[in-house]
Each structure stands twice: as structure tokens, then as C-alpha cells.
Amino acid sequence: MQNSIFLMKASIASGTIYFGGDVTAQLLVEKKDKIDIERALRFSAIGFAWAGPFCRIGMNRINQVTGKWYTKTALDQSIMMPVNMAMVNILKPLSEGDQSLSEISETWKQKYPEVLTKGWIYWIPATTIIYAFIANETLRFAAFNLAAYIWQVNLAILVNKNKPEATRKPEATIKLEETTKPEVSRKRPEVKRRYSSTSIKLTSFLC
Numbered sequence: 224m225q226n227s228i229f230l231m232k233a234s235i236a237s238g239t240i241y242f243g244g245d246v247t248a249q250l251l252v253e254k255k256d257k258i259d260i261e262r263a264l265r266f267s268a269i270g271f272a273w274a275g276p277f278c279r280i281g282m283n284r285i286n287q288v289t290g291k292w293y294t295k296t297a298l299d300q301s302i303m304m305p306v307n308m309a310m311v312n313i314l315k316p317l318s319e320g321d322q323s324l325s326e327i328s329e330t331w332k333q334k335y336p337e338v339l340t341k342g343w344i345y346w347i348p349a350t351t352i353i354y355a356f357i358a359n360e361t362l363r364f365a366a367f368n369l370a371a372y373i374w375q376v377n378l379a380i381l382v383n384k385n386k387p388e389a390t391r392k393p394e395a396t397i398k399l400e401e402t403t404k405p406e407v408s409r410k411r412p413e414v415k416r417r418y419s420s421t422s423i424k425l426t427s428f429l430c
Contacts, residue, residue, distance in 0.1 A: 244375025
């Protein structure tokens with residue numbers, strides 16, 4: 224029963240953080256005039272159903288395995304964070320329902336390395352500080368939630384990016400197309416007619 228309560232709290236906290244992070248990203252970073260509530264709710268559902276329970280269970284297991292902050296950080300960032308980000312990057316396009324499985328797979332391959340790299344840059348220092356300097360579990364959980372909110376703003380931007388630039392025509396192709404366009408005669412009809420008239424007069428004069 225107690226474990227169920229812990230998981231429910233984690234789900235609610237994570238769902239709220241994911242929702243708030245997406246709304247913040249839309250307003251402050253993407254500068255949208257109108258909030259896409261549906262997008263924020265889809266992102267929140269991922270936090271509620273997946274990220275919250277997974278992270279809570281993972282943190283509990285890590286605490287059971289070791290008490291050393293550096294080992295906790297290593298386990299968190301080598302196992303939990305990569306798995307969590309991999310799932311989020313799968314669940315996000317699945318929740319939208321507008322891509323085929325092959326498109327989702329391609330999007331995942333292109334976005335996941337960037338998300339994982341930026342996640343490590345942010346979370347390795349964050350988890351190191353939290354595990355090393357905050358011993359109380361309640362305060363640690365609150366600190367992780369605060370750090371997670373800041374990260375979710377960036378994650379919302381990353382997973383909602385437009386399709387990769389590769390779908391656009393390469394610049395070299397565009398230039399080649401421009402150079403191969405047929406040249407349009409720039410002579411004005413009036414000039415041509417003037418030349419024809421002059422030729423007729425000259426011919427008449429010679430005859």
C-alpha cells in the first residue's frame with residue numbers, strides 16, 4: 224500500500240512537471256501566442272504513466288544498492304537516464320498518432336542522440352550535487368523535481384522540434400537547379416520590332 228502511494232505521488236509530480244515544462248517551453252522559448260493544451264497534456268501523460276513511476280522505482284533501487292553518492296550518480300546516469308530518455312522519445316510520437324512506425328523509428332534515431340547528450344550535460348552535474356549534498360530523502364525528491372522541471376522545458380523543445388533538416392533540398396541542389404533554368408530572352412518586343420523596321424527601310428533604300 225505504501226509503495227502504491229509513493230508511486231502515485233511520483234506519477235502526479237512527474238505529470239505536473241512535464242505539463243508545466245511544456246507550457247513554459249511554449250510561452251517563453253517558442254513564443255507561442257496560444258498554448259497548445261493538447262500537446263502539453265500528451266507530454267504530461269508520458270510523465271504520469273512512465274517517467275514518474277520509472278524514476279521513483281529506479282531511485283529506490285539505487286538507494287538499496289549503495290549509499291555512496293558517486294556510485295548513485297554513476298548508476299543513475301548510465302542506466303536510468305538513457306532508458307528514460309529512450310522511452311520518452313518513443314512515447315512522444317506514438318502519443319501524437321500521426322506517424323507510421325518506420326517514421327517514428329527514423330525520428331527516434333535522429334533525435335535520441337541529441338537528447339541523450341544534452342541530458343548528460345545537464346543531469347550529471349545535477350545528480351552529483353543532489354546525491355552528494357542532500358541526505359534527506361524528502362528534500363532530495365523535491366530537489367530532483369525542481370531540476371526535472373528545468374530539464375523538461377528543454378526536453379519539450381527537443382522532442383517537439385520539426386522534422387530534421389535532411390528532408391529539405393541540399394543547398395547545392397538548389398543552386399544547380401537555379402543554374403540549369405532556361406534563360407528567358409530579355410529583349411523587349413519593342414526593340415525587336417524596331418530592328419525589323421530598320422532592316423526593311425535599309426533594304427528598300429538599297430533597292
